[in-house]
Structure formats: structure tokens, C-alpha cells
Amino acid sequence: MFLEIEELQINLGEFYLQNISFSLEKGDYLSIIGPTGSGKTILLESIIGFWSPDKGKIIINGEDLTQELPERRRIGIVYQDYALLPHFTVFKNIAYGLKKIQKQGIDEKVMAMAASLHIDHLLHRKPDTLSGGEQQRVALARALIVEPRLLxxxxxxxxxxxQTRHEARQLLKQAIQDRGTTVIHITHDLEDTWALANKVAVIKDGHLIQFGSLEEVFHRPASQFIATFVGVNILNGEIIRCTDGKSNINVNGFELSSCDQACVGSNVKVAIRPENIIVFKDPPASDATQNVLKTTLVQIVNQGNTLMLHLKSWETIIKVLVTHNALGIHRLRKGDVVYALIRQSDIRIIPVQLQNM
Ligand SMILES: Nc1ncnc2c1ncn2[C@@H]1O[C@H](COP(=O)(O)OP(=O)(O)OP(=O)(O)O)[C@@H](O)[C@H]1O
Ligand SMILES: [Mg+2]
Known part of the structure; x- marks a missing residue:
């Protein structure tokens, strides 16, 4: 393991970060998500070394860094407000940390880093003359130039x-892939998580309530709270049949078939992502790999550039993400009978009881 966080505990009086444990492999990209005030920044700051933990360990490459000074941890950081030095040029901002660890070859390194992040034309400027996107790239360049083992x-x-956010994601992705950097990234935008992360940690009230692959957390959330937070449908069901590696699930009177395995007779939770459901006005041609559900469209929620349809089947509401275009083309209106098409492989069974958190 590259990074090991072992039972980290920090008591700030009114806030308590509780027994956080997780580990990352080299090159992992961890996205930390969770409500505001849950302790995400405190956790990050304790990994940098701004807080001394009451208990627990921070280990990188087998080396216990828990008591090490922040500047000796070789960890890079990019803040929300970038924290650039206002009186220094872009060049000096990028070179700042590098000068502390090497005396020669600084110009070449800064030029190369600036070129890779498309800011080489800005090196003579001061931060307050830059756009937000440019400042963001300078902050990234400054963090990456010292070749941090963790960003x-x-x-x-x-x-x-x-638009700038999409570009920044692509640049970041390229920069860290080229260097094999391990990253921990706090975000409120789940698109960042989808686009960049391979691991996800969910923090709530100072607890790490789920840690796993992107697939695990976004498709098999460990609690109803996480399901709602990552926007996945959770339905209650009972396994009625298992044949050929497929399971049939009774969900409130309708039957779904899934590629996941489970024990006949067991009560399970079924998770379906809203973007994995297609809606039709007429019954679609189905085959053995698909489920077709007859439902009623009870609500259409405008989310800006997308819509969330609420489909009711028996007493269950299933949310479906569609584009404005799809709604128009299929002539869908509130109150219509509509058919939902869901692939068996998109119906995930969560066999264990969900946690209360
Ligand atoms: N120095 C401090 N002393 C005591 N409590 C603090 C201190 N700094 C932060 N807190 C509290 O710790 C809790 C967690 O703060 P933190 O900044 O980690 O939240 P967060 O998850 O990053 O939230 P956001 O998403 O809003 O950035 C908050 O309730 C905050 O008020
Ligand atoms: Mg924060």
C-alpha cells in the first residue's frame, strides 16, 4: 500500500474526526465527498500535517509521517482559492517550492511545467491579472513541480x-497520469468524481461512512443517505428465483431480473442508477438481457440541462434521468403510462442490510 491512514482521530472540541481508516495504492485517485461541515477539509489538513492527531497513523510508502513536519512530508496541495503569492510573478509562484529543494535547472523545469499546463505565455504576469482558470493552472503547476508523492x-x-472546469479536469488528468501521482480530491461536484476518481470516500459527521471503488460507492451505496447523496434509486426486494447466474427479484409486486447472485428468499436492496434507465411511450422490444417495467410518469423535475422523471410502479418510485430532447421526442407527459427499459447488468443487488448512517 502507498498511503495508509490508520484509525485517525482528531478532537477539535466542537468537532470530532472519528477513527478514519483507509488506504490507497500508488496512482489511485481518491474523491472525498460528503455534506458541508462533515470534516473533509480537516481530514485533508491532517494528512498534510496541519493538525496533530489524538490517535492514529499516517503512513506513506511504509514510513510513519504522523509526527513529521508538513514541509518534510512531500505532499502537494491545491486550495479552493489557490493561495497564490500576490506580489510574485507566475514564474516565481511556480518556482517557489522548487527553490527550497534544488538550486539548478529551475528555469527549465518551470518552463516545461508551464508549457504542459498551457500557461507558458503568462510567466511574467502577477496572479491578480489572471483569470480564475489561469490561476487554477498556476496553483496546479506550483503543487506538481516539486514532484509530490501525494497531491x-x-x-x-x-x-x-x-467550460473551464471541463478543460481543467482534462489538463489535470493528463498531468497526473503522466507522473503517476496519487491524488486526494475533495469535491462537491460529483462530475469531478465520475470524471477523475477510481476510489471514493464518503464522510459524514466526522465518520468515514463508505470507502471503495467508484463502482462500489456509486452503484452499491452502503446506506440510504449515501444512495441519496450519489443519486441512485434504492428499492426493497426479495429474491424469488436464481437460475443460470441470474436472480429474479420481487419488488413491491413487480419482477426484476439481475445479473447479480443472491440467496432465494433473502430480503435485499436493489440499486439502479437513474441514467441507466430508458423510457418509452410504447412497450419496447425486449430480450432476455433487459427488464421492461410498465409504470406511470408521476412527476417531471427540471434540473437545468437535464430532467428527472419520477416513475411509479405499484408503490415504488423510480427516478430516471433524461435530456429535454428525449422528453420531446417521446412525447412524454405527466400522468402517461410509460415503459422503463433496464438492462439486467444495471440492476445491482446489495445483499447486506444498509447501515443507518
Ligand atoms: N479550528 C477549528 N476548531 C474547531 N472546529 C473546527 C475548526 N475548523 C473547522 N472546524 C469545524 O469542523 C467541522 C468540519 O469542518 P471542515 O472544514 O472539515 O468541513 P468540510 O467537510 O470541509 O465542509 P465544506 O464542504 O463546507 O468545506 C465544521 O463543523 C467546522 O466548523
Ligand atoms: Mg471543506
Whole structure:
């Protein structure tokens, strides 16, 4: 393991970070998500070394860094407000940390880093003359130039417009892939998580309530709270049949078939992502790999560039993500009978009881 966080505990009086344990492999990209005030920033700051933990360990490459000074941990950080030095040029901002660890070859390194992040034309400027996206890239360059073994980012894209944010994600992805950097990135934008992360940690009230792969957390949330937070449908069901590696589940009177295995007779939770459901006005042609559900469209919620349809089947509400276009093309209206098509492989069975958190 590259990074090991072992039972980390920090008591700040009114806030208590409780027994956090997880580990990352080299090159992992961890996205930390959770409600505001849950302790995400405190956790990041304790990994950098700003807080001394009451208990627990922070280990990188087998080396216990828990008592090590922040500047000796070789951890890079990008803050939400970038924290650039206002009186220094872009060049000096990027070179700042590098000068502390090497005396020669600084110019070449800064030029190369600036070129890779497309800011080489800005090196003579001061930070307050730059756009938000440019400042963000300078902050990233400054963090990466010292070749940190771990890069921490606290909502690095939150001040950027949508287009700039997409570009910043692509640049970041390229920069860290080229270097094999391990990253921990706090975000409120789940698109960051989808686009960048391979691991996800969910923090709530100072607890780590789920840690796992992107697939695990976004498709098999460990609690109803996480399901709602990551926007996945959770239905209650009972396994009625298992044949050929497929399971049939009774969900409130309708039957779903899943590629997941479970014991006949067991009560389970079924998770279906809203973007994995297609809606039709007429019964679609189905085959053995698909489920077709007859439902009623009871609500259409405008979410800006997408819509969330609420489909009712018996007493169960299933949410479906669609584009405005799809709604128009299929002539869907509130109150219509509609058919939901869901692939068996998109119906995930969560066999264990969900946690209360
Ligand atoms: N120095 C401090 N002393 C005591 N409590 C603090 C201190 N700094 C932060 N807190 C509290 O710790 C809790 C967690 O704060 P933190 O900044 O980690 O939240 P967060 O998950 O990063 O939230 P956000 O998403 O809003 O950034 C908050 O309730 C905050 O008020
Ligand atoms: Mg924070």
C-alpha cells in the first residue's frame, strides 16, 4: 500500500474526526465527498500535517509521517482559492517550492511545467491579472513541480465556469497520469468524481461512512443517505428465483431480473442508477438481457440541462434521468403510462442490510 491512514482521530472540541481508516495504492485517485461541515477539509489538513492527531497513523510508502513536519512530508496541495503569492510573478509562484529543494535547472523545469499546463505565455504576469482558470493552472503547476508523492486538492475547480472546469479536469488528468501521482480530491461536484476518481470516500459527521471503488460507492451505496447523496434509486426486494447466474427479484409486486447472485428468499436492496434507465411511450422490444417495467410518469423535475422523471410502479418510485430532447421526442407527459427499459447488468443487488448512517 502507498498511503495508509490508520484509525485517525482528531478532537477539535466542537468537532470530532472519528477513527478514519483507509488506504490507497500508488496512482489511485481518491474523491472525498460528503455534506458541508462533515470534516473533509480537516481530514485533508491532517494528512498534510496541519493538525496533530489524538490517535492514529499516517503512513506513506511504509514510513510513519504522523509526527513529521508538513514541509518534510512531500505532499502537494491545491486550495479552493489557490493561495497564490500576490506580489510574485507566475514564474516565481511556480518556482517557489522548487527553490527550497534544488538550486539548478529551475528555469527549465518551470518552463516545461508551464508549457504542459498551457500557461507558458503568462510567466511574467502577477496572479491578480489572471483569470480564475489561469490561476487554477498556476496553483496546479506550483503543487506538481516539486514532484509530490501525494497531491491533495480541496475543491480546486469550484470557482470555475463549466467550460473551464471541463478543460481543467482534462489538463489535470493528463498531468497526473503522466507522473503517476496519487491524488486526494475533495469535491462537491460529483462530475469531478465520475470524471477523475477510481476510489471514493464518503464522510459524514466526522465518520468515514463508505470507502471503495467508484463502482462500489456509486452503484452499491452502503446506506440510504449515501444512495441519496450519489443519486441512485434504492428499492426493497426479495429474491424469488436464481437460475443460470441470474436472480429474479420481487419488488413491491413487480419482477426484476439481475445479473447479480443472491440467496432465494433473502430480503435485499436493489440499486439502479437513474441514467441507466430508458423510457418509452410504447412497450419496447425486449430480450432476455433487459427488464421492461410498465409504470406511470408521476412527476417531471427540471434540473437545468437535464430532467428527472419520477416513475411509479405499484408503490415504488423510480427516478430516471433524461435530456429535454428525449422528453420531446417521446412525447412524454405527466400522468402517461410509460415503459422503463433496464438492462439486467444495471440492476445491482446489495445483499447486506444498509447501515443507518
Ligand atoms: N479550528 C477549528 N476548531 C474547531 N472546529 C473546527 C475548526 N475548523 C473547522 N472546524 C469545524 O469542523 C467541522 C468540519 O469542518 P471542515 O472544514 O472539515 O468541513 P468540510 O467537510 O470541509 O465542509 P465544506 O464542504 O463546507 O468545506 C465544521 O463543523 C467546522 O466548523
Ligand atoms: Mg471543506
Amino acid at each position: 491533495l486538492m480541496d475543491e480546486p475547480f469550484s470557482a470555475l465556469d463549466l
